[in-house]
Amino acid sequence: MEYKNPLGVDIDLETGVIPGAKKLVRRLSDLKGYFVDEKAYEELLKENPVVYEVYAIEQEEKDGDLNFATTVLYPGKVGREFFFTKGHYHSKADRAEIYYGIKGRGGMLLQTPEGKAEWIEMGPGTVVYVPPYWAHRTVNTGDEPFIFLAIYPADAGHDYGSIAEKGFSKLVVEENGEVRVVDSPKWKE
Ligand SMILES: O=P(O)(O)OC[C@H]1O[C@](O)(CO)[C@@H](O)[C@@H]1O
Ligand SMILES: [Fe+2]
DSSP states (O other): OOOOOOOOOOOOTTTOOOTTOEEEEEEGGGGTTTSSOHHHHHHHHTTOOEEEEEEEEOOOSOTTOEEEEEEEEOOOEETTEEOBOOOBBOSSTTOOEEEEEEESOEEEEEEOTTOOEEEEEEOTTOEEEEOTTOEEEEEEOSSSOEEEEEEEETTOOOBOHHHHHHOOSEEEEEETTEEEEEEOTTOOO
């Protein structure tokens, strides 16, 4: 039997950086078609800001193993919609996931394939359990970076397809200075 080596790393709780992790950067241009207000999207695209960064420690895609990653989701809006991560189902759809809030404020939008949505607010110390089969997207509703840790099965995979096409059934928007979860005009059953 070949055993893998255990690993301990310290997440920088101010910046979200995991030493030795693989870094992924998603700019606004990587989120084409994701925001409802296309005019506001094109306008902000001139600056093409970084929307989020992911620091991931990933294993081979094998049953039983675990990956973990921090995400630094920057504050901002496209029109009325707060900055968010792309959001995905798992390719192996029955794989669950755990999120843990580290810094800043935001929340998670979850959705079943039929379009039943849930919104869970997150701050430092919040644990969110993502059950099997639910798509999940995080949203920064604050004015500082929203940083969190995700722990997920190594063989879960990412299925971005249907979210990229029609999004979530709900949008998280600012209305009169307040955070509101409203129906998405893009959603069709
Ligand atoms: O994969 P997305 O939807 O862009 O969101 C990024 C975050 O979600 C994860 O894919 C885990 O669900 C992490 O890699 C990262 O924390
Ligand atoms: Fe996931």
